[in-house]
Every structure is written in C-alpha cells, then in structure tokens.
Amino acid sequence: MMDDLITMGQQAQQAAQQLSQLSTSQKNHILKLVAQSLRKHTDEIVEKNNQDLGNADGLASSFVDRLTLDDERIEQIAVGVEQVVALQDPIGDIDKGWKTEDDLYITKQRVPLGVIGMIYEARPNVTVDAFALTFKTGNAVILRGGKEALLTNIQLVEAIKEVLRDNDIDENAVQILHDTSHKTANEMMSLTGYIDVLIPRGSARLIKTVVENAKVPVIETGAGNCHIYVDEFAQAQMAADIIVNAKTQRPSVCNAAEKIVIHSSVAEQFLPIIAAALKPYNVELRGDERARAILPDINVATEEDWGTEYTDYIMAVKVVDSLDEAIEHINKYNTKHSESIITDNYANSEKFLQRIDAACVYVNASTRFTDGFKFGFGAEIGISTQKLHARGPMGLNELTSTKYLIRGNGQIRE
Amino acid sequence: MMDDLITMGQQAQQAAQQLSQLSTSQKNHILKLVAQSLRKHTDEIVEKNNQDLGNADGLASSFVDRLTLDDERIEQIAVGVEQVVALQDPIGDIDKGWKTEDDLYITKQRVPLGVIGMIYEARPNVTVDAFALTFKTGNAVILRGGKEALLTNIQLVEAIKEVLRDNDIDENAVQILHDTSHKTANEMMSLTGYIDVLIPRGSARLIKTVVENAKVPVIETGAGNCHIYVDEFAQAQMAADIIVNAKTQRPSVCNAAEKIVIHSSVAEQFLPIIAAALKPYNVELRGDERARAILPDINVATEEDWGTEYTDYIMAVKVVDSLDEAIEHINKYNTKHSESIITDNYANSEKFLQRIDAACVYVNASTRFTDGFKFGFGAEIGISTQKLHARGPMGLNELTSTKYLIRGNGQIRE
Structure with a gap:
C-alpha cells in the first residue's frame, strides 16, 4: 500500500493546529479514554499481533519477545497512557519574561513543536507511548514502525483514532505509515516543511541511517560508550x-x-x-x-x-x-x-x-x-546524544518549542 | 585551492576543547586584542578588499556596497567586537538544579555547542561578527563566505589568527574555506560528526539550499512574510x-x-x-x-x-x-x-x-x-524561523547547549 507522504504531512499540520489549542483537561480526558479503548479492543489487538507473530518465523527469540503483545502487556500499555495523564503539561509555561527599553512586555511561552515523526523498530508499545507523549504536548505525530509489527500497530492506532473521532479531535493527530519500505521511510525523512522533528528510536544502525539520510531536523538518540x-x-x-x-x-x-x-x-x-x-x-x-x-x-x-x-x-x-x-x-x-x-x-x-x-x-x-524517570521527568522520549535542542534524557519539555508574545501600546521602531 | 573538510572538522573539534575551558576574562582579553588587530591591519584589509572589488565588475551596486570595506567600516567592525566583550557570557550558567529521589544532585549547566558552521554571502563584517559571537560562547567556527569577498575574508581571519597564536589559543578556533565552490560547500553541509550546527545567513535562496541539502543540523533563519x-x-x-x-x-x-x-x-x-x-x-x-x-x-x-x-x-x-x-x-x-x-x-x-x-x-x-538588539540580547546571530533549539531572535544563549552534572555519594541503580 502506498502512502502519500505530502498529504499525510498536510493532514498532520492541520491536526496540529487544533491540538495546540486544546486545554490540559481536554487532553487528559482523551488520554484516559484511549487507555480504556486499548483495554476494550484487547482481543482484536492480540489477534492482529498473532498474525504479525505468524509472519515472524525464523526471527531471533529476543526479537519475537519484543514484538509479542498479550492481555497483560496491553494492560501495561494502557496504564502507561494513564501515567502520562498525571504528568504536568508544559504547554503554556512561561520560561521567562521581561520589559524592553521600548516598554514592550515580552514573554517566552512554551508551545508544541507541531508535527513529530517517529521511526522505530519492533516494539508495538512505542506506538502508543509516542502518541501519548506527543498528544499530551499538543503535537501531531506520524509513525513509522517496524514492518514485523505492522498489523499490530495499525490496530493500536485504530483504537486511538476511534476515541479521537468520537470526541471531535482531528484523527490525523496520529497517523501511521502502512508502507514500511525503505523508499517511503526515505520520503518521510525528506518531508521538509511538514515534519518539525524526527526522532528515531531503536538500534544504532537505525539511528545512523536516519541521521545520515534525513533532511528534516533529527534528534539523535542512543549510542552510549x-x-x-x-x-x-x-x-x-x-x-x-x-x-x-x-x-x-x-x-x-x-x-x-x-x-x-x-x-x-x-x-x-x-x-x-x-x-x-x-x-x-x-x-x-x-x-x-x-x-x-x-x-x-x-x-x-x-x-x-x-x-x-x-x-x-x-x-x-x-x-x-x-x-x-x-x-x-x-x-x-x-x-x-x-x-x-x-x-x-x-x-x-x-x-x-x-x-x-x-x-x-x-x-x-x-x-x-541517565534516564528520564530516574531524573524525575516522569517520562522518557529518548536520550539525546546531540547538542542541539535537547541533550541527555528527554521528557515532555523536550517535545516543545517556544514563541515570544510581545505586548505593546503602539510602539514603532525609530 | 582545495580544502580538506575532514581535517578542518577535526582541527575545529580539537580547538573547541580548549575554547570550552577558557574563562570569561580570557575570552574578553582576546576579543579586545582582536579589535586592536583589526585596526592595526586596516591597510592590508582595505587592500585585499580593493582586489575583491576589482573582481566584482558588473555586479549590482547594492551588492558592491555590501562588499566594500573602508577605514570607517573596519572601525565599526572593531567596535562591534568590543561590544561583544561587554555581553554576559552564558557558559557556566546553571539553568536549573534539583535533587532526585535517589539523592543525586543534578544541575543543568550551559556549555558551548562545540563546532559551528556559518555559510554566508557578500558582507565581510559577518566574518568577524561570527567569530566574536562564537568565540565568546566557547565555540570553534568554520566559515564559508561568498566568493566575491574571499580575499577580504582571508585577511580578516588572518588578523584574528595572529592574536590567537600570540596568546597560545588554538588558531583553529576560526577557519575559513578557501575554496568557495558548491562542491566544497556541499561537503561542509555533510560534515556529520564534526559540525554541531550550521547557520546560514543571507538570501532566501541560500537558506533554502542549505536547509534542503545539509545533513548536519541547521538553524533556519530568515524569510519573513x-x-x-x-x-x-x-x-x-x-x-x-x-x-x-x-x-x-x-x-x-x-x-x-x-x-x-x-x-x-x-x-x-x-x-x-x-x-x-x-x-x-x-x-x-x-x-x-x-x-x-x-x-x-x-x-x-x-x-x-x-x-x-x-x-x-x-x-x-x-x-x-x-x-x-x-x-x-x-x-x-x-x-x-x-x-x-x-x-x-x-x-x-x-x-x-x-x-x-x-x-x-x-x-x-x-x-x-523582532531583533536581538531590540529584544535586549545585545547581539543577534540571526532570527530562527524553525521550532527546534531556537525560535525567534538568537543571542549568545542560542549558541550554547547544556550538560547535566550529577553529584552522588556511591549511588547504584536498583
């Protein structure tokens, strides 16, 4: 199945505009419903996961273990979403504020990044985790998971989208690539102007590929010697x-x-x-x-x-x-x-x-x-080993940007 | 003349290690000497600028004006360097600090980004400006200016390097590409692992080229509708x-x-x-x-x-x-x-x-x-229109990264 990346990018940007304006209580309400929806759809998710596992013949047992979902693991994923509800929403925080020599009052306010891309491998829990963290911070997300988990991931995303549709939230808040070819992954990495940041999660090889090929901004995570x-x-x-x-x-x-x-x-x-x-x-x-x-x-x-x-x-x-x-x-x-x-x-x-x-x-x-939870962030998107934007364990704050609000009373520049 | 970009990248990283450890007073001392050196070498700089201008036949008069240096403009550039001396050095600032549940004391401290790349066009004053701002923040810089200003830029860099050498600072704190071909610019944009961030300054076309071709992280500046x-x-x-x-x-x-x-x-x-x-x-x-x-x-x-x-x-x-x-x-x-x-x-x-x-x-x-000076930052590297790392007017703080310092007393993770 072919994905039209440009259309997906436009849809994500459209959704991001709505998401950026949701209140914290609206976002938390949706996240609670998503946890319930995952529990409700456990049987369908396990069924699709069994199909994925059936296609995974000959793969290493550690890989199959990471891929496997059962009732207990889905319950853990649902609890994980509920834990994100409890985290403080950084959107709207004022980092600093001051008055300029022209009597302009400037505040630097936390806003969503916009559209986040995630490229990851076998673990289907990343699908839900990525949604919960990006949604809590008012971002739309485009997901590209491993091909071995495709049917499971689509079913997980469907359980999320059901809640979004039922609550008049743009369902393109989360989108997943159905085509897991390298060609489409490369298109995603080149989606300049639509994806504000791409975060690869997985093996050193995956991260290296993304860092070397992406034209959109990337946060490099991972390798630790x-x-x-x-x-x-x-x-x-x-x-x-x-x-x-x-x-x-x-x-x-x-x-x-x-x-x-x-x-x-x-x-x-x-x-x-x-x-x-x-x-x-x-x-x-x-x-x-x-x-x-x-x-x-x-x-x-x-x-x-x-x-x-x-x-x-x-x-x-x-x-x-x-x-x-x-x-x-x-x-x-x-x-x-x-x-x-x-x-x-x-x-x-x-x-x-x-x-x-x-x-x-x-x-x-x-x-x-070195861990977002041990650092007290309550979540971890990854550990950045680059120096731009975020360095070290990344929590919700690292999924945000800022904008300057400037309040005047008629000032013009001399 | 061919530039060996890998070697330049390694030299810049080496220099950056020394720069990151300089005290604020050491950095300010060097900047004051650089201002003096520019004044002392005014004649050589103007001479090289005349050669550049002689090669600029047929270019638009506004372009020639941007390219031109005379005694007065060099004095302005020197004063600009002295103004950077007066700015507060962000390196070493503690953004925040806290104690974790394991009794680890964590502080988040401002550190240099490392190696900054600048790609720019006709104005030779950017050469000195870029050095002053990156040096003040403990970064090494690799410059790639416009071909029309090459002889002027080399002479300006030489006036800086003379001060560095005389004061036992690694002269690779500033390097300039002698080869202004597109091929070499593309090599610079692909210098992953050596350049921590690339900042293009100039026309919308230049910025678009860099954003679309660079593999190293870029801060997009410029276009304003x-x-x-x-x-x-x-x-x-x-x-x-x-x-x-x-x-x-x-x-x-x-x-x-x-x-x-x-x-x-x-x-x-x-x-x-x-x-x-x-x-x-x-x-x-x-x-x-x-x-x-x-x-x-x-x-x-x-x-x-x-x-x-x-x-x-x-x-x-x-x-x-x-x-x-x-x-x-x-x-x-x-x-x-x-x-x-x-x-x-x-x-x-x-x-x-x-x-x-x-x-x-x-x-x-x-x-x-919307201007670093009007915002009170005392400097402006550019105005970021992207959401990652920096957004809006960029001052010295935006040329820094952070690291976490964690002080314990034998803690191990359970």
Missing part, C-alpha cells in the same frame, strides 16, 4: 559496586558502562577487587598491556575496543597515569552520553565534571541513572 | 503608524511587514487613511476584490501574492469578516516569523497571541522589533 574512571583518590569498594551496577544491571542499554579507566597508582590494588566483583556476572574483561600485567588472564583490548559499545557482558580496562590522561582518553572515544568519576578528591571531581564532554557527567554514581 | 492584522477594535491612527513603520522603516529586512489583513467593519473607514499614510513612501498596494472596492486604484493581489515576501515597497491587503478568518489566513500563508494585531479588545488580543503560529506575535506594535 560510557566510561567509569577510577581516580587515585577512589574508594575500592565504591568503585567496584558502581562498576558492577553500571555494567551488569542491564547490559543491553545505552547507559550501561563499557569501559573502566583507572589511575596507575591504584590499579594494582583495585583491579583484582573489581575483577572479582564482576566474576559472578561472567563479564569478559579486556585490557591494555598494563591492565594485563595485573590481570594476566584477561584478553587484549585493541584500538577498536576503545570506541565500541558492546551492549553485552564485556568491559575493557585502560590504565592511565593522570586525571588529564583519563579525560583525554574519554573525550576521544566516548559517544557524549554518560561518564562517571569515582573519587574522594574535590578538585578532581570538579575538573572531571567541567572537562568531560558528555550529556551526563557523574561523580560517585552509576551511569545507569 | 509578516502580517499586520487591523482588528475591528483598532484605532485607525495607531494602525496606520504601525503599518507605515513596519513596511517602510527598512523594507529589505525579514521583519518588515508585507501584508495588511483588515476587518470588514473598519475597512471602508481605515483603508483610505492607511493608503494616505503610505503614499509619501511610494508603497505599491495590491488588494483582494473587497479592498479594491474601497481603494479602486490599487493593483490586484493574486494567490501568489499572499505567500510572497516582497522585501520591497509593496504591500497586499486582504479584507476579512472575523478574527478567526484573519488567523486562518495568516497561519496559512505566513513564514512563522512575526505577526501583529492592532486592537483595543482584550479577548481578541489574547486569542491572536495564542492562536497565531509564529516566532514572535505582537499586540499593538511594529513587527520591526
């Missing part, structure tokens, strides 16, 4: 606890640590303690020459290792002679995501905080806290 | 004064008004007053049928007129029967830049402010105030 630097003034036990947590609590995610950088004055004493702490989790350690002189059984870390995000039970260890060398190494190889120093030294902590170039820089804490 | 809506509750004299100012005070710029939208209940009374006020400035009026019924001598406004930014002494007039119709018309045809309502009615002013989709929405004031 995160380091824990164990300073010469670190406590061994704290270092080991944080490294174990940052590596093993959920190794597949972007805020998991991939590298240990350790000061040479404590390496000999600490590395055996850290290695012993990681052993029960079967973490494969790789090291430079100096690390291997202390831990002779570990594998060699090559140049390629320093820049690799393993997202697996693997860590590489580098021994350095100074904080400066650690900072230089991290700034060279990191993906600007999350970096942590373990130290009891004040000056070193401040130097690390200021000189490391990353979205989130930690002292004495696990990189696993 | 701005409207003045004369409400049924407007004062005729205020409406006329503001329209005259918004059209004629400087018609070539993006915040000049291009359209009058007027309520039918006051059109018959007000339009002759407005037309009379515009007459001394030789403004050509074009109108829809109803406007021409009141002002029979004016030309016909076609469908194409409604979407056109004239940047000339031309205005088109549309008569509407309601505020809603005015808002619908403006939201359909505007370029999201600056729009103004003239009214004494409170409810209408608020409706216009909230429902018009534009960077700057005015009540009872000229659109000509």
Whole structure:
C-alpha cells in the first residue's frame, strides 16, 4: 500500500493546529479514554499481533519477545497512557519574561513543536507511548514502525483514532505509515516543511541511517560508550559496586558502562577487587598491556575496543597515569552520553565534571541513572546524544518549542 | 585551492576543547586584542578588499556596497567586537538544579555547542561578527563566505589568527574555506560528526539550499512574510503608524511587514487613511476584490501574492469578516516569523497571541522589533524561523547547549 507522504504531512499540520489549542483537561480526558479503548479492543489487538507473530518465523527469540503483545502487556500499555495523564503539561509555561527599553512586555511561552515523526523498530508499545507523549504536548505525530509489527500497530492506532473521532479531535493527530519500505521511510525523512522533528528510536544502525539520510531536523538518540574512571583518590569498594551496577544491571542499554579507566597508582590494588566483583556476572574483561600485567588472564583490548559499545557482558580496562590522561582518553572515544568519576578528591571531581564532554557527567554514581524517570521527568522520549535542542534524557519539555508574545501600546521602531 | 573538510572538522573539534575551558576574562582579553588587530591591519584589509572589488565588475551596486570595506567600516567592525566583550557570557550558567529521589544532585549547566558552521554571502563584517559571537560562547567556527569577498575574508581571519597564536589559543578556533565552490560547500553541509550546527545567513535562496541539502543540523533563519492584522477594535491612527513603520522603516529586512489583513467593519473607514499614510513612501498596494472596492486604484493581489515576501515597497491587503478568518489566513500563508494585531479588545488580543503560529506575535506594535538588539540580547546571530533549539531572535544563549552534572555519594541503580 502506498502512502502519500505530502498529504499525510498536510493532514498532520492541520491536526496540529487544533491540538495546540486544546486545554490540559481536554487532553487528559482523551488520554484516559484511549487507555480504556486499548483495554476494550484487547482481543482484536492480540489477534492482529498473532498474525504479525505468524509472519515472524525464523526471527531471533529476543526479537519475537519484543514484538509479542498479550492481555497483560496491553494492560501495561494502557496504564502507561494513564501515567502520562498525571504528568504536568508544559504547554503554556512561561520560561521567562521581561520589559524592553521600548516598554514592550515580552514573554517566552512554551508551545508544541507541531508535527513529530517517529521511526522505530519492533516494539508495538512505542506506538502508543509516542502518541501519548506527543498528544499530551499538543503535537501531531506520524509513525513509522517496524514492518514485523505492522498489523499490530495499525490496530493500536485504530483504537486511538476511534476515541479521537468520537470526541471531535482531528484523527490525523496520529497517523501511521502502512508502507514500511525503505523508499517511503526515505520520503518521510525528506518531508521538509511538514515534519518539525524526527526522532528515531531503536538500534544504532537505525539511528545512523536516519541521521545520515534525513533532511528534516533529527534528534539523535542512543549510542552510549560510557566510561567509569577510577581516580587515585577512589574508594575500592565504591568503585567496584558502581562498576558492577553500571555494567551488569542491564547490559543491553545505552547507559550501561563499557569501559573502566583507572589511575596507575591504584590499579594494582583495585583491579583484582573489581575483577572479582564482576566474576559472578561472567563479564569478559579486556585490557591494555598494563591492565594485563595485573590481570594476566584477561584478553587484549585493541584500538577498536576503545570506541565500541558492546551492549553485552564485556568491559575493557585502560590504565592511565593522570586525571588529564583519563579525560583525554574519554573525550576521544566516548559517544557524549554518560561518564562517571569515582573519587574522594574535590578538585578532581570538579575538573572531571567541567572537562568531560558528555550529556551526563557523574561523580560517585552509576551511569545507569541517565534516564528520564530516574531524573524525575516522569517520562522518557529518548536520550539525546546531540547538542542541539535537547541533550541527555528527554521528557515532555523536550517535545516543545517556544514563541515570544510581545505586548505593546503602539510602539514603532525609530 | 582545495580544502580538506575532514581535517578542518577535526582541527575545529580539537580547538573547541580548549575554547570550552577558557574563562570569561580570557575570552574578553582576546576579543579586545582582536579589535586592536583589526585596526592595526586596516591597510592590508582595505587592500585585499580593493582586489575583491576589482573582481566584482558588473555586479549590482547594492551588492558592491555590501562588499566594500573602508577605514570607517573596519572601525565599526572593531567596535562591534568590543561590544561583544561587554555581553554576559552564558557558559557556566546553571539553568536549573534539583535533587532526585535517589539523592543525586543534578544541575543543568550551559556549555558551548562545540563546532559551528556559518555559510554566508557578500558582507565581510559577518566574518568577524561570527567569530566574536562564537568565540565568546566557547565555540570553534568554520566559515564559508561568498566568493566575491574571499580575499577580504582571508585577511580578516588572518588578523584574528595572529592574536590567537600570540596568546597560545588554538588558531583553529576560526577557519575559513578557501575554496568557495558548491562542491566544497556541499561537503561542509555533510560534515556529520564534526559540525554541531550550521547557520546560514543571507538570501532566501541560500537558506533554502542549505536547509534542503545539509545533513548536519541547521538553524533556519530568515524569510519573513509578516502580517499586520487591523482588528475591528483598532484605532485607525495607531494602525496606520504601525503599518507605515513596519513596511517602510527598512523594507529589505525579514521583519518588515508585507501584508495588511483588515476587518470588514473598519475597512471602508481605515483603508483610505492607511493608503494616505503610505503614499509619501511610494508603497505599491495590491488588494483582494473587497479592498479594491474601497481603494479602486490599487493593483490586484493574486494567490501568489499572499505567500510572497516582497522585501520591497509593496504591500497586499486582504479584507476579512472575523478574527478567526484573519488567523486562518495568516497561519496559512505566513513564514512563522512575526505577526501583529492592532486592537483595543482584550479577548481578541489574547486569542491572536495564542492562536497565531509564529516566532514572535505582537499586540499593538511594529513587527520591526523582532531583533536581538531590540529584544535586549545585545547581539543577534540571526532570527530562527524553525521550532527546534531556537525560535525567534538568537543571542549568545542560542549558541550554547547544556550538560547535566550529577553529584552522588556511591549511588547504584536498583
């Protein structure tokens, strides 16, 4: 089935005008009804999901797991929508205000971005999650999910659209591409003038493709080659606890640590303690020459290792002679995501905080806290690793723009 | 001469690391020296400018005027750099801070964007202006000016680099492309991973080319099809004064008004007053049928007129029967830049402010105030007409990003 992207873009812009003017209570009312509609249509959704699963023969079991919906998972998705109801609506917030030398009163007010595009992969829950967050912030959304979840996604969107139609909300507030070809995805990435921002969610490969091909503005999310630097003034036990947590609590995610950088004055004493702490989790350690002189059984870390995000039970260890060398190494190889120093030294902590170039820089804490929920945002659209518009965990605020309202009494410019 | 863009990108990133760590007083010291260096090298700069002007045979006189530098203009440029010294440095500002449920103390701190690309046209003053603003905010800059100003621009950059070298600042803080071919410009627009943001400054055509071709993030600046809506509750004299100012005070710029939208209940009374006020400035009026019924001598406004930014002494007039119709018309045809309502009615002013989709929405004031200086920012990099990262006049703050600093005491994620 062919999608007419230009028409979809125009329809989304039209819907966005209505959405931008809805009150918070109207938006919350719709979201509550959407949660109910998902529960009501559970059987149809599961049926379509079974059809998708039937077409998924031969795919990896982890992939099939991400694709699968059952009654319990649909209930979780519905509860997720209800949680968005409870979040504060940023639209209308005044960021700042002042009076100019010409006696104009200016306020900078939060407004929706307009039309958001989402390109994602197997998980059908992203379909509903993306709608809930973009709708709460008054944006229209155009979705392009993975082809393996197409029938499920269409059914989920239909359950949402039913509520929109019944409540005189433009149903083009949410649209989904029925054609999941690369050609149509590329058309979507080129929809300049219609899509205000495109957010890819998924594998590093997907994100790279979008960043390299999109002509519309993109927020880059994802890749995390995160380091824990164990300073010469670190406590061994704290270092080991944080490294174990940052590596093993959920190794597949972007805020998991991939590298240990350790000061040479404590390496000999600490590395055996850290290695012993990681052993029960079967973490494969790789090291430079100096690390291997202390831990002779570990594998060699090559140049390629320093820049690799393993997202697996693997860590590489580098021994350095100074904080400066650690900072230089991290700034060279990191993906600007999350970096942590373990130290009891004040000056070193401040130097690390200021000189490391990353979205989130930690002292004495696990990189696993880089997360919209843990940050207290109540939601997470993704974690931006770029510097424009949003950096780090993105909550509802990052789905908004601003406009200036200027109130005068007849001013003209001299 | 060929430029190796990848090498330039790497050098800029390297320089950006040093720049991000300079203190405000260090940066101000360098800027003062740059102003002095420009004065000292006035003769060489004028000489190179004469060579550029010698190659500019056959170009329009307005173009040649923009290209020309003399002693007085170089002095103005030097004073401009000294004015940047006086601006507050946003780097290090804490936007907000809080404690999380895990007792992590998070602060969101302003940091440089990193590497900024500027693509611009004839005016050589942009070369120095771009350096001063990006340097003040701790960013490295890669410049690509117009080919007609190449020798002048190289000489200006050399006057800056001399100061950088003498003060142990990486001279790659500013780099300029020597090859002004389209091929090299396209390479610059594709320098993903090296350039954090590209800002085009110049004609609508230049900006369109950059927006449509760039793979690096772009901030779209420029085009302004701005409207003045004369409400049924407007004062005729205020409406006329503001329209005259918004059209004629400087018609070539993006915040000049291009359209009058007027309520039918006051059109018959007000339009002759407005037309009379515009007459001394030789403004050509074009109108829809109803406007021409009141002002029979004016030309016909076609469908194409409604979407056109004239940047000339031309205005088109549309008569509407309601505020809603005015808002619908403006939201359909505007370029999201600056729009103004003239009214004494409170409810209408608020409706216009909230429902018009534009960077700057005015009540009872000229659109000509959309300007970084008039807004009180002390500088202007451009006026963003996009919604991502920055919208409206951009000052120093818009040349920055943020990072999160997270201070813990051993926290791990459960």
